[in-house]
Amino acid sequence: MEENKTIKKMLGNMLIEIADAIETGKYRKKIKVGLTTLGSEHGVENLVKGAEIAAKSGIDFDIVLIGPKVETELEIIEVKEEKEMHKKMEQLLDSGYIGACVTMHYNFPIGVSTVGKVITPGEGKEMFIATTTGTSSAHRVEAMIKNAIYGIITAKAMGIKKPSVGILNVDGARQVERALKQLNENGYEINFGESTRSDGGCIMRGNDLLKGAVDVMVTDTLTG
Structure with a gap:
């Protein structure tokens, strides 16, 4: 039966x-x-x-x-x-x-974080913030390097073949920049974006965040 x-x-x-x-x-x-x-x-x-x-x-x-x-x-x-x-x-x-x-307000274990997709207020562009919740690592620089990779993966999954990447100007940003550029030189392709400020570079400021200067904005989770 x-x-x-x-x-x-x-x-x-x-x-x-x-x-x-x-x-x-x-x-x-x-x-x-x-x-x-x-x-x-x-x-x-x-x-x-x-x-x-x-x-x-x-x-x-x-x-x-x-x-x-x-x-x-x-x-x-x-x-x-x-x-x-x-x-x-x-x-x-x-x-x-x-x-x-x-889900929201769920206690993720360390090593799990989420990439957020936003519409920037300055120019209405879509941008991925890597990351927004969870903790990729207990160490800020390591976490931000992982966040950059997570952001690139997410952007590609959403149809952006070669997403531009910027690093928000928070503590550890320059260390993250050096590590990502070394990663790029060693074969993991990263398309670094340019700040809209006159001095350019891939380190992003507040205006870049509001304008959506890059496809993926790398930051620490708390700031994100």
């Missing part, structure tokens, strides 16, 4: 996948990406609205909300508290039900 139920479920899932493929023209299984909705400064309503906009834009994955019950057509896994929410997120990731998750 249990075996029959499993077979029926598999067949049902296959038929749904075929129907989706006919409708969208994409013949592959969609992954599920979770979004936790509690604990953000933006509030639950804004996060849900953003998820709904993304879902309608033709993205190639399904969004699963993890949080309190709200009025939406998106799938929701209901939880009432942040602690319960992150525990449920971990369970869903471990089980493979979701392939990834976007």
Whole structure:
């Protein structure tokens, strides 16, 4: 009896996948990406609205909300508290039900950090800030070198073939510059950007940040 139920479920899932493929023209299984909705400064309503906009834009994955019950057509896994929410997120990731998750205020281990994408206020350009949360390393210079690589990887994944890289003028910036240039000389190609200031160079100031002078702005996580 249990075996029959499993077979029926598999067949049902296959038929749904075929129907989706006919409708969208994409013949592959969609992954599920979770979004936790509690604990953000933006509030639950804004996060849900953003998820709904993304879902309608033709993205190639399904969004699963993890949080309190709200009025939406998106799938929701209901939880009432942040602690319960992150525990449920971990369970869903471990089980493979979701392939990834976007969350806030989660205690990442050292070595994990996130690259943020922003629209710069000066000229409305897209820019990646590497990084914005988490801690790549306990040592600032090492962390910023890793952040630069993470930023380049992210920018390339988003379709920028040769992203320009700048280093924000914070403590350790010159050491990071030397290390990245050595890395470039040794074969890892880095396209260093130029500051909009008259003295140029890849060390960036506040105006460069506001204008979006480079595709990837490297900084320490706290500043980011």
